[in-house]
Every structure is written in C-alpha cells, then in structure tokens.
Amino acid sequence: MTTTASPPRNLRDFYENPAVPVASGPSRSLRQARMLAGALGPAGAGGARTILDIGCGDGSAAATAAPLLHGHRLVGVDWSQDALARARTRMPYAVRGELTDGGLPFASGSADAVLFSEVIEHLVDPDAALEEIHRVLRPGGHLMLSTPNLAAWYNRALLLAGVQPVFSEVSLRGIHGRPGSEVVGHLRLYTARALREFVAASGFTVVRLEGAPFHGVPRPLRMLDRLACARPPLASILLLHARRT
Template identity: 85%
Template sequence: MTTTAPLHRGLRDFYEDPAVPVASGTARSLRQARMLAAALGPAANGTRTVLDIGCGDGTAAATAAPLLGGHRIVGVDWSQDALGRARTRLPYTVRGELTDGGLPFRTGAADAVLFSEVVEHLVDPDSALDEIRRVLRPGGHLMLSTPNLAAWYNRALLLAGVQPVFSEVSLRAIHGRPGREVVGHLRLATARALREFVAAAGFEIVALKGAPFHGVPRPLRPLDRLACAVPSAASILLLHARRT
C-alpha cells in the first residue's frame, strides 16, 4: 500500500512489516476489474497502460489481469517488501510515492489507475489525487475502492456505541471494535464524502457501486452481498471517475 512522504518513522516501520496485510478480497478485485474492462474496451482497440498504485503484493492486479487481457498492468508501491511479493505475480513493478512528481511516469502517461484500498491509509490524500491526476491522460480512468464508513453494520455498531469496523485508533492493537487485524486505516469516507472529494480533485464521477467485504462473518455474507445494491450502505465503495 502506497503512502505519501515524509512519513513518521513508526508508519514507515508499520508498512514495511511483512505481517501487515497487503491484499484485499477477491470479490472487490473482480468487480473493480469488470468496471475497468468495460471502460477500456478490448485490447484490439489499442493496448492501454494501467497503473495499479498501491499494488501491495500484486494479488488484486493478478486477479484483474484475465479481464484486462492485452493491456499493460504496472504495479506501483512505496513498500519494498510489498513490491518483492508483487514481482512474483506481475511482469512490471516499480517503486513510487504519492507526492508531487513522486510517481516515476511522465504527465499523461497512463490510461487508467487502479487505486484499491489505499486512500484510507494516506496522511495526505489530496496530494495523492493530484499526483494521480498528473499521470493520467485527459479522459483517463480512475478506479478507486475504499471501505465504507457508513456500511450497513457500521450504522448499527455506532448506534450501540461500538467503534465502526475498518476504523482504528492505534497501530499497535484493535480497541473497541470487532476484528483482530491492525491494517493502518487513517481515514474513512461515506459514499457522499468520497464522491465530493474525488470531484473536487478534478475528476468527473462516472459511477459508484458497492462490493462485499471478505471479513464479514459467513452467516452474514448473503446480507452483505444484498447491501451492494445500495452502494451507500455497502461494505466497500467502488468509484469510477474520469480525469477532466
């Protein structure tokens, strides 16, 4: 997962820790890949360059690759540990940071950016979107996914006075909410906030869809899938935007 520099030493150590999860659910990856494949069209119409920024261990991009056949997918991450694992799954990987000029690509070089489960980890998401906009060509596609602060179960948890799922108050342990893994979430958004944030950064919103969360207990997964029909209540937000 890519973060913006400079980072507090504790955050750098956290993201370079091999024990920190760097992959998310397959269902989210497939839904996002289908959205991107429909936007790009077949490679017969021209090979496109897709940057998976914050690629983690490359699992999401590798899952999407069969749906993006013929297009060039490049994994980008700040963490050297994550890139080492991504190289076993992706033919192209490069280190980059989401700062001004921190991505090693010329302006307008990319046709699309996958930005999956990254924005919630960022200290400075505004600068991150500025840099993504720089490397995208005009009309290029941004496919962003992030956990939903207003997921259906989080609404119930808040009413009960329980810390929402996905939110964290510490990088050392889970406090006051369900779950066991610390994953370094610094920011969370609702569907409305996410749309406004991305639009303010110079993007046209094309679509917002929902995806299920792989960490939902098995008995509740059918309900979680049903909630995807109402993106504002879904576990994961999938946003498709175009660079203006």
C-alpha cells in the first residue's frame, strides 16, 4: 500500500519536513563569502570576528564560506530542528533561534557580521527580522544578504508571456503556473531597487549590490545567466552588502 505525506498545516510544519530543501547553490554561497571576507579582512588584522549564519539550513553555505573566513568564529542559527541536526555535521556551532524580538540567543551588539542567505523570501515578517539582526550586530557590523530576484532576466520574459515568475509560489502544496517542480516556501520577492530601499529603511547603509547565478537555470541558459550577473537588476540572485548604522 502506498501512503501519501500529509500536507503541511502551517509554515513550521513545512520547514520541519526533511523533504523541504534547506540548501541553495554553491556559486551564490562562494560569491557571498568572498564579499564578506573582503569586508572583514584577515582574522589576524583585527582579531577573530563573530559571524552569525542566520537561517543556516543544513550548513552547506557555511561549509563553503569557512575556508575564506579562516580564523573567524562562524555560528549557525536556524529554527528548524531537522536543519540544525544536519548543520551540526558541517559546522562546529549551530543553535536554535527565531527572527522575532529577542528571538536570537545573542546579546545586543555581539556580532560583527551576519550571513542572511536565501531567508528573507521565506518570512512572514521581514521587518521584524531585520530589526532583530540590527539588534545583534555591533554598530558598523556587516550584513550579507542574498535573495532571488523577482526581476531576473527570464522572469521579465515570463511575465510578458503571462507566466508566473520563477521563485514565486502560490501554494505550499504544489507548483501552479510557473516553471519548476519543487515547492520551497517563498512568501516575498524583491527587485534590486526594492531590496535596497527596504534594507536602508531598516537602519542599514547599503554598501554594494552584486548578482549571482541560479543553480536551477537549465543548462543551455546558464551562460546567459552568468552574463546577467554583470547587471545585478537582471541577475537571478541579488547579493547585498550593508552595514548597521
């Protein structure tokens, strides 16, 4: 007899499901780690810095970043117990926390940098999330945020054709009206302009915006996707570096 998994009752159930992806492409992780390494400098120059990987998922992004951040303290944070169990196999420290007021188990101003990779698009309340990140970062601390680009080059063409954009979702139970076959729980999507304005309004100074390719682009289109990274407003993934003001 074949059994079918019960549909998720709420977002918490959805993210505790081991079948839900908790990792994204290594190209984005590597580009983001290089941006952070360049901003922090070598550990010996100013001592070890504390970096929080908030929404660390299975720890694969932290594992990709670790060689470039040698000597710094990298701590993973996630709300999913399943994700944390996997993250602890890839990084020395991974703790549970939530992006609510006081929901992160760290003192105010205790972190030098936050990696916030492919998380903001999953949040019901991104305003509260950035407020909590602002709290734990020291003044001048670095925020490295990545998120899918609603205005990616192929999404512009899809919308003209009346097709739901890639990355957008209308259900937690299935794909409707867009390319792809995997439900990942995206609730919010940003253009480059919207992301800049939102982060600036949350108490940060935007330093830099770059583009990164998307690992799910079909192979024949991957060269175009890499070329689009030269124009961040067209890129698949937005990589934003900001500092706490």
